[in-house]
Amino acid sequence: MRAPGARPGEAEVHVLWLNAGLSCDGESVALTAATQPSVEELALGALPGLPRLALHWPLLDYASGPQLGPDDFTEWFRRAERGELEPFVLVVEGSVPNEAIKEEGYWSGFGNDPETGQPITTSEWLDRLAPLATAVVAAGTCAAYGGIHAMQGNPTGAMGVPDYLGHGWRSKAGVPIVCVPGCPVQPDNLSETFVYLLYQLTGQAPMIPLDDNLRPAWLFGETVHEGCHRAGYYEQGEFAATHGSDRCLVKVGCWGPVVRCNVPKRGWINGVGGCPNVGGICIACTMPGFPDRFMPFMDEPAGLQGTPPAGGLYGRLVRTLRGIALHNVEEEPEWRRRGDELTSGYEPAWRKGSGHG
Numbered sequence: 001m002r003a004p005g006a007r008p009g010e011a012e013v014h015v016l017w018l019n020a021g022l023s024c025d026g027e028s029v030a031l032t033a034a035t036q037p038s039v040e041e042l043a044l045g046a047l048p049g050l051p052r053l054a055l056h057w058p059l060l061d062y063a064s065g066p067q068l069g070p071d072d073f074t075e076w077f078r079r080a081e082r083g084e085l086e087p088f089v090l091v092v093e094g095s096v097p098n099e100a101i102k103e104e105g106y107w108s109g110f111g112n113d114p115e116t117g118q119p120i121t122t123s124e125w126l127d128r129l130a131p132l133a134t135a136v137v138a139a140g141t142c143a144a145y146g147g148i149h150a151m152q153g154n155p156t157g158a159m160g161v162p163d164y165l166g167h168g169w170r171s172k173a174g175v176p177i178v179c180v181p182g183c184p185v186q187p188d189n190l191s192e193t194f195v196y197l198l199y200q201l202t203g204q205a206p207m208i209p210l211d212d213n214l215r216p217a218w219l220f221g222e223t224v225h226e227g228c229h230r231a232g233y234y235e236q237g238e239f240a241a242t243h244g245s246d247r248c249l250v251k252v253g254c255w256g257p258v259v260r261c262n263v264p265k266r267g268w269i270n271g272v273g274g275c276p277n278v279g280g281i282c283i284a285c286t287m288p289g290f291p292d293r294f295m296p297f298m299d300e301p302a303g304l305q306g307t308p309p310a311g312g313l314y315g316r317l318v319r320t321l322r323g324i325a326l327h328n329v330e331e332e333p334e335w336r337r338r339g340d341e342l343t344s345g346y347e348p349a350w351r352k353g354s355g356h357g
Helices: 027-029 037-042 069-080 122-132 143-144 163-165 187-201 231-235 311-329
Strands: 012-020 052-056 088-093 109-112 119-121 133-141 178-180
Touching: 012 122, 012 187, 027 187, 037 052, 037 187, 052 069, 069 109, 069 122, 069 231, 088 143, 109 122, 109 178, 119 122, 119 163, 122 163, 133 143, 133 163, 143 163, 143 178, 178 187
Parallel strands: 012 052, 012 088, 088 133, 133 178
Antiparallel strands: 109 119
């Protein structure tokens, strides 16, 4: 079905948005704030030379309606599974729970199987659709690396899409998994990634450039610190001792020197806002090691506690930390992986043999 006002024969790229993972739907909400380009511009084909996006997204699907019942929306996913949608991009929002460790029931699902009447789990949808997708986009840190739901002690065995499909996975078009992290994702980072993929799919751009953690390289090539307006104070050794200061925030918990994120430069909505721009510390939400490798939040980053903020000495020590920490924080915790055993360190409150009913 074409978008309102679409011309017969006009090219469309279908986007199947699977928000069945463990998430807060933050990426869906964030995308509504995109301005460069906006969701409307993508859906209505307002960008010259590019096909329009046919969005099958829980927040917006112009091709579905209540008159056809609640299963009308999921029918698009079944059509893709039957090979009736070409091309399509699969967007995954939320981390992927490990159903192999669930003895009964399931962790998360999306729609019911019409043959069995049983829920279709998130991992089942990935198994069905990923091999047929032209590209797979992991939207937000939960989908990219596991995020909050995959932290130590979680009972779900949650992981990111690359952990589930494999970091070396390629789509049928040879495109790696594209991870656009953030908690939530910066709106324009996600919409701009869609634009690049459209250029690539139409033969107007080369393979999307990704870094070692599958992030768009042009969006995540620099650290928060490199784009922060407070960086001059850092170089001068002037550090905030409390929140509310206009000085560098490292000593009150900012991880900006080692975090790859463009929010200080790009802002949040239409160039305005962004964590350090409005006095907030960077808690590293775009990084594979988030949140485990960056807690406790609001504390001075590990390795710098007790160091006096004396001139250039502290700045040199932070630069040393950056070199040491970059490698460590760019890695996910080892328990975020597939398998039939829960390795996150979760201990049930009620154990067998404890005497409790």
